Amino acid sequence: MTQLTYEEFGRRFFEVAVTEERVESAFASIVGDSFEVGPISSGPGGIAKVLARVRIDEPRITRDVGELITFAVEIPLTIRLLVDLKLDRIKYDVDGQVALSLTARAAEPLELRIEVQPPKPRDVTVGVASHNLRGEIIRIVGQVDDEIKRFIARHVAAEIDKPEVRKARIIDVATELGRAFESL
Numbered sequence: 652m653t654q655l656t657y658e659e660f661g662r663r664f665f666e667v668a669v670t671e672e673r674v675e676s677a678f679a680s681i682v683g684d685s686f687e688v689g690p691i692s693s694g695p696g697g698i699a700k701v702l703a704r705v706r707i708d709e710p711r712i713t714r715d716v717g718e719l720i721t722f723a724v725e726i727p728l729t730i731r732l733l734v735d736l737k738l739d740r741i742k743y744d745v746d747g748q749v750a751l752s753l754t755a756r757a758a759e760p761l762e763l764r765i766e767v768q769p770p771k772p773r774d775v776t777v778g779v780a781s782h783n784l785r786g787e788i789i790r791i792v793g794q795v796d797d798e799i800k801r802f803i804a805r806h807v808a809a810e811i812d813k814p815e816v817r818k819a820r821i822i823d824v825a826t827e828l829g830r831a832f833e834s835l
Contacts, residue, residue, distance in 0.1 A: 661757075668763055668822065669720050669755040671712040676819065684810070688802040690735070693795055700735040701795055703745075705803060722753040722765075728803065730777070734789055741786045745799070747777040749807050765820040769808035772800040 655663070689702040708727040715721045730745035752768045777796055781787035790796065810816065 665720055665755060665757070665763070666716060669714075669765070671714050671722070674712055674714075674722050674724070674753060674765060675710060686806060688799065688806065691798050691802065693734075693798045695792070698736065699789065699795070701798055702733045702735070703799055703802075704731040705729070705747075705806075720755040722755075724751040724753060725749070726751065726807065728777075730799070732779070732795070732799070734786075734795060736789065741789055742782070743786065743790065743795075744780045745777050746780075747775060747799075747803065749803065750774045750776075751807075751811070761823070761825045763822040763824055767811050767820065769811065770804045772797065772804045775800040775803050775807075 685704065685706045687702065687704055690700040691702075693699045693701050706729045708729065711725045711727070713723045715723070726749040728745075728747035728749065730747055732743040732745050734741045734743070749770050751770055751774070754766045756764045756766055758764045777799055779790055779796060781790055
């Protein structure tokens, strides 16, 4: 039997306990979710009204084990965008992604916590498919991309702050160990 120091044991425990699969389960409640953004007034004088239907797809999670255990989470989005100019309605197909940074931490009394940095608009990328030149010009003049990024970042931040998602990001190690010993 090779003995470990308490520090070595704790580090190995973290590496085994905090996996991509466990982090993914914390996001399970928002995957497949659809929501609407808007209508949002956009462009000079709020001339355009923007409505977006957003679908959240399965996240891609990459773990980095260094001094800290961190995760890069990429949440793909599919967006149907409608810009209403009162005289004309222009539709766009948008593929997007939200990038999140997570860090595994130890906390009192004896908890394992996954901290999530709320996304900012710069963490949201969108690729807009304009079907014609007029649509492309309106998208640029109306600053549609920036508005959508801002609202998506705000929505995802609210979703990851929901009580059930916060709860899924905390493991009460003492309680879980107690359950394991009770079942022996």
